[in-house]
Amino acid sequence: MGITGASGSLYAYALVRALHQLGIETHLIVTEMGEKVMQFECNKKMDELKEYATIHSNKNLFASIASGSYLTDGMVIVPCSMNTLGAIANGVGDTLLSRAASVVLKEKRTFIIVPREAPFNLIHLRNMTALAETGACIMPASPGFYHKPTEIWELANFMVARILDMLNIDHRLLERWGEKT
Template sequence: MRIIIGMTGASGVQYGIRLLEALEGNEETHLVLSQEARELVELETDLNVNAFLEKATFHYEDDDFLAPIASGSYRWDAMVIVPCTMKTLAGIANGYADTLIGRAADVTLKESRRLILVPREMPLNLIHLENMVKLKQAGAVIMPACPGFYNNPKTIDDLVDNVVGRILDQLGIDNEVYRRWGEKEKKQGVLPSTSHKIR
């Protein structure tokens, strides 16, 4: 699969980082970080931003409107914005594509491709909710970063993996990143039931 990952300036860059790690080497990834996301990677983690960018198959600046993902004639399967700020969400909901992330999301919707938005904000005001409804009606998947606790998480990584595993499910990618409801323990490795696998 060819997947675009956009990361914007909401707290919770760990979700985007883990998603890219899960896809690395198995799917073609196109990564875009907003300036604020770059700052949060260094604030919330011990990662070097430039080293992180190199984990993607391709990466672009958020103001690069000459990037292939700015055009619908360039084919991709899905786009995930994780984390997704309310500003980014509002821009997409109202067709205001002033960044490459916003433009690629706009193209994803207009070409009827899979768009997954992972907002990490609370509480939500009426404007936030109305923008989410508008995007859902336009075909986007809205997945607030709300990890489950039924798997008895022991670490922050367990909570992150729960959200990332659910994102992978929405992408149609077979995975065992997290323990599913009804399973006694998380399985190791992957199930060979589809052509899309992650480590």
């Protein structure tokens, strides 16, 4: 899992907690700006996430997750900045985050990008198209409202539930459409 400096750290925090609660081994890479935005938006420091995931330095290209021989189920970058998205779409692997993403793509594992930007410009759209053409799932941070959320956590959990669904991870974060409570 990657966290970048785009707004939307709440989604990342909710996802890493949900994965932990579901017993899913999680490796986390956080960019420098991702740390700053997490602190600003969620008042959370990286030390607080150590109980939920193994945290890797974005500078450590020798980390296990930088190799295709290290088996993973997939990767999610949430939120994903346009800077990181562009680097990955153009094959730049100069950080652990972009290298790990490249590995997941080349190994044809599930790769989910949750961009948080508005509006998108043509460069953003072309980079997203390039990633989609390689098999990435582009899942903009656009929560639904049919579940009638009343708290911000319910909005975050909507997106987390959709991410978990894409990863084929069973959960009960929210009621599915048509289910009775």
